[in-house]
Amino acid sequence: MRAEARIDLDAVRHNIAAVRGRAGSAEVMAVVKADAYGHGMVACARAAQQAGASWLGTAIPGEALRLRRAGLDGRILTWLWVPGDPFAEAVEADVDISVSALWALREVEDAARATGRTARVHLKADTGLGRNGCQPHDWAALVESALKAEADGLVQVVGLWSHFACADEPGHPSIALQLAAFRDAVDYAEQRGVTPEVRHMANSPATLLLPESHFDLVRSGLATYGVSPVPDLHTPAELGLRPAMTLAASVASVKRVPAGHGVSYGHTWHAEAESTLALVPVGYADGIPRHASSAGPVLIGGQRRTLVGRVAMDQFVVDLGDGTAEPGDEVILFGPGDRGEPTAEDWAQAAGTIAYEVVTRIGSRVPRVYLGAR
Numbered sequence: 001m002r003a004e005a006r007i008d009l010d011a012v013r014h015n016i017a018a019v020r021g022r023a024g025s026a027e028v029m030a031v032v033k034a035d036a037y038g039h040g041m042v043a044c045a046r047a048a049q050q051a052g053a054s055w056l057g058t059a060i061p062g063e064a065l066r067l068r069r070a071g072l073d074g075r076i077l078t079w080l081w082v083p084g085d086p087f088a089e090a091v092e093a094d095v096d097i098s099v100s101a102l103w104a105l106r107e108v109e110d111a112a113r114a115t116g117r118t119a120r121v122h123l124k125a126d127t128g129l130g131r132n133g134c135q136p137h138d139w140a141a142l143v144e145s146a147l148k149a150e151a152d153g154l155v156q157v158v159g160l161w162s163h164f165a166c167a168d169e170p171g172h173p174s175i176a177l178q179l180a181a182f183r184d185a186v187d188y189a190e191q192r193g194v195t196p197e198v199r200h201m202a203n204s205p206a207t208l209l210l211p212e213s214h215f216d217l218v219r220s221g222l223a224t225y226g227v228s229p230v231p232d233l234h235t236p237a238e239l240g241l242r243p244a245m246t247l248a249a250s251v252a253s254v255k256r257v258p259a260g261h262g263v264s265y266g267h268t269w270h271a272e273a274e275s276t277l278a279l280v281p282v283g284y285a286d287g288i289p290r291h292a293s294s295a296g297p298v299l300i301g302g303q304r305r306t307l308v309g310r311v312a313m314d315q316f317v318v319d320l321g322d323g324t325a326e327p328g329d330e331v332i333l334f335g336p337g338d339r340g341e342p343t344a345e346d347w348a349q350a351a352g353t354i355a356y357e358v359v360t361r362i363g364s365r366v367p368r369v370y371l372g373a374r
């Protein structure tokens with residue numbers, strides 16, 4: 001074993017159960033985009049459904065179609081489309097389509113005609129995020145066009161939705177403004193005759209901290225994988241979550257070097273005294289952040305250590321001082337933390353990023369090994 005990402009599917013099921021506990025009467029969507037934040041999309045989607053997630057969410061249509069090809073049923077919503085995307089395949093595969101603009105509605109109408117099926121669409125309002133979604137001044141036109149397409153039997157507007165900018169900062173003034181803007185958008189659409197099955201706005205931090213944002217459905221991404229979306233406020237354990245990924249590698253070599261020896265490209269680190277160095281055979285090609293050079297933590301032989309020198313494409317070096325290790329010894333880069341190992345959040349801090357990015361970027365060269373598959 002050079003390196004592997006162990007994915008605890010019992011933890012995924014536990015986290016979905018915890019999210020359901022927080023969500024009250026709202027249904028739960030497990031967001032499995034980006035290969036389930038690096039955890040493996042199909043296996044995590046199955047585990048999430050086993051624990052009662054009645055919806056799956058993906059960013060791009062290829063992800064949703066892959067879920068269907070793998071045999072997953074139930075509702076799937078996909079929200080990030082470009083012109084020319086496989087709208088007809090999505091309609092054929094019973095994938096719900098998010099529509100933020102008229103061009104996308106036209107594509108969905110064409111797909112409905114081509115397949116002879118009624119497309120399920122969720123109209124997305126930009127309530128302040130400033131990213132995807134329809135601006136308030138374009139909302140009336142989008143709603144009217146969607147109702148027209150509904151009257152023609154081409155689409156069914158099954159969802160009204162939006163997304164927060166700052167749900168991870170409770171009390172941020174944008175939160176109340178976005179909620180009010182969303183209520184306005186929903187009220188307008190419903191008064192015009194839209195009858196949505198689900199209205200939804202909450203991502204993981206809103207699901208965990210903002211009950212008034214739950215509406216009919218919550219979209220749980222990071223929380224599904226047991227990582228805290230609000231690390232400055234709560235640990236995963238405080239939120240009832242359990243990190244699902246443990247990233248492990250095997251020591252590739254161990255050697256003694258004299259004082260003053262430089263390590264890795266650029267010699268940004270030198271041994272202060274004679275020292276023992278362990279080579280860990282993972283690098284930025286595997287998703288280890290280069291920004292964590294001389295900062296990333298690991299557990300070797302039961303001891304916390306810090307990597308020294310630059311993270312290279314395929315490897316980095318850990319200084320063991322006068323400690324010892326053998327080639328083949330296990331190195332834990334991160335995990336739940338209950339065996340003393342660092343967490344994804346520790347790596348995020350070492351690299352100046354967020355834990356979302358740490359887990360999602362673990363590369364395809366690292367095999368995923370599933371624990372608790374059923």
Ligand SMILES: *Cc1c(COP(=O)(O)O)cnc(C)c1O
Binds near residue numbers: 079203205221229
């Ligand atoms: C990624 C994403 C989510 C999930 O966000 P988390 O913070 O990981 O829960 C929800 N909704 C949309 C639109 C997203 O893009």
